[in-house]
Amino acid sequence: MVAIIKTGHSIHNIFNYNENKVKQGVAVCIGEGNYPVDATKMNATMKLNRFLKQLDLNDNVKRNSVHISLNFDSIENNISKEKLMDIADTYMEKIGFGQQPYLVYQHHDAGHPHIHIVSIKVRADGSRIDMQNIGRNQSETARKEIEKSFGLVVAQSGSKKQPFELLPIHSGKIHYGKIQSKKAIANVLNAVLPSYKYASLPELNAVLQQYNVYADRGSENSRIFKLNGLVYRILDQNGKPIGVPIKASDFHTKPTLKFLEDKFITNKNKPITHAKRIKNLIDLAFLNQKLTLTELTKILEKQGIAIVSRTNSEGLIYGITYVDHTTKCVFNGSSLGKEYSAKAIQERCGSAIPKTLEVPFVKTTKMLPSTAKVATANEGTSKETILGNTLVGELLEILIEPEYVSNYLPNPLKKRHKKRKRKGQSDNP
Structure with a gap:
């Protein structure tokens, strides 16, 4: 079992995210904790009001909502709802949320079984629950005990030893405008946005394009651009947008332009050592040989670095961005230095055997x-x-052939010219 804990500023967003999943038919609310009525007998308003009334006891808690997902191995796809609720109740008790109100949702929109738990950080007496290091301490201890007592697959064993591998979206398997399209994009955003260091929208798109996703502001004259909006689109095998664009505000994590601009500022100062790594690998590739751009791309790919070229309508390359999947850093070519810009790289690249x-x-x-x-x-x-x-x-x-110059004389043998005395200058010091 793998537990993921996130906190937020709005209980409305987390609650609505799960309730919308229920409306779409890909989730079901299977239970509750510390509610006066069973979940099956409450409507959405009743569920939400329980949270809001307790949150009113302490307005000073800004990040007041909690969203937890408990993820199980794909082979554990036959866990009953009763067992899932027992696991949820045990987990909440062990991490210190046993007395808090919470709702449990079982989701069916992923390749592995998992549940979502919605709760709040304000206690019934108005005090705030401290969640610092809860994931490393209480949650990790609870996970191990639950795996043992409920006979679950241990997270470190079997397939869990393999690191998560984010794969490009297969455009042929997407039903555009439906839940699968949004879910596919969300998976990419959840993996890329928090982990990569990008300082501009083109740098972010250089990463997203590796997974056939594109963040689009629209043309400068478009309504979405003027309103500082942002949509995400799926790209086909030729890198062209296809399907229905999805607004950034429609995603649970709210990856809007404002959110990204804050990330740009945070990521502006990237480690110098990461930039040197890319430059050194490029220089090493060109050492004592000439390469085509395709050959250079293949060499860098073996080191975990992708070259993303920006071309104009005529197919000419005017920009290059380097995406280092090892260090999770993205660099525009010119920011590394003139010799690593698009123009310089094209000049350094050439045929392995000169034609003339x-x-x-x-x-x-x-x-x-x-x-x-x-x-x-x-x-x-x-x-x-x-x-x-x-x-x-x-x-x-x-x-x-060594060069011999007939009129060459060593410095000691050269005749020194006598300095001319300036007019009016005395010989006596």
Whole structure:
């Protein structure tokens, strides 16, 4: 079992999130704790008012709501509602919420069985429940005891040893405009937004595009842009938006433009060592070899770094962003330095074997052999091959030949020029 605890400023948002799941047919309220009436006999207003009345006892608690999810192994898909309620009641008691009002919802919109618990941080006497380090201390202890007493799959064993792998959204499996589309985008946002360090919307989109998601403000003349709105869209295999866009405010976590702008400020100062890691790997890739952009991309991918190119309508690259999935940092090319910008990278990239040999101008009195003499050197070889090989050989010989200058004299042997005495200057110091 894996327990995830989140707190919020509004009990309305958390409550409505779960109740909307019930209306959509992908969740059911299976029980309650410390309510005067069974959950099956209460409407939504009655459920919510129980929370609101107790929260009124202490207006100073800003983050007053609690949202907990208990997640079970995929093989445990036959746990009865009664057992799920027993697990929820035991867990709430062990983390210090046994006397708090709470609602338990069983969700069916994921590949593994899980329940959500909604509660509040204000006690019946108006005091606040301190939740600092509750996940590391009380919750972790409760999880281990519940796994043992209820015979659940231990979180550290079996498939849980494998780290969570976020995969791109398969556009062919999405029913646009329906719950599956929103859920798919939400999974990506929940994994990316809190963990990656991005300082602008293009940098964030560089990460989201890895999973076929795009945060769209619309055109500058659009209504959504003027109102500082934001929508999220699914991209097809060609990177084009498809399906119905979903407003940021429709997601439970509220990943709005205002929320992202706060993250941009927080993420502005990224660790210098993470930037150096990308620059060093790029320089190392170019060491003693020429690469195409495709070859450079493949080399960096092996180190967990993705290159995201921005192109104009003509298909020309005008920007490059580096997404380091190892350090979770995103850097615009120009922010790393001019030599890592889109223009510089394209200049550094080229064919592995040059199509033409450019002979640089060398000031020398030594003459290169004429084309006629080279052509007759070997009748069995083409003129172009002989000329090319000879030119290269002669050029190398010239370049490595030491230069002797006839008028060179060591400094000690050079005659020193007598300084001219300025007019009016005395010889006596």
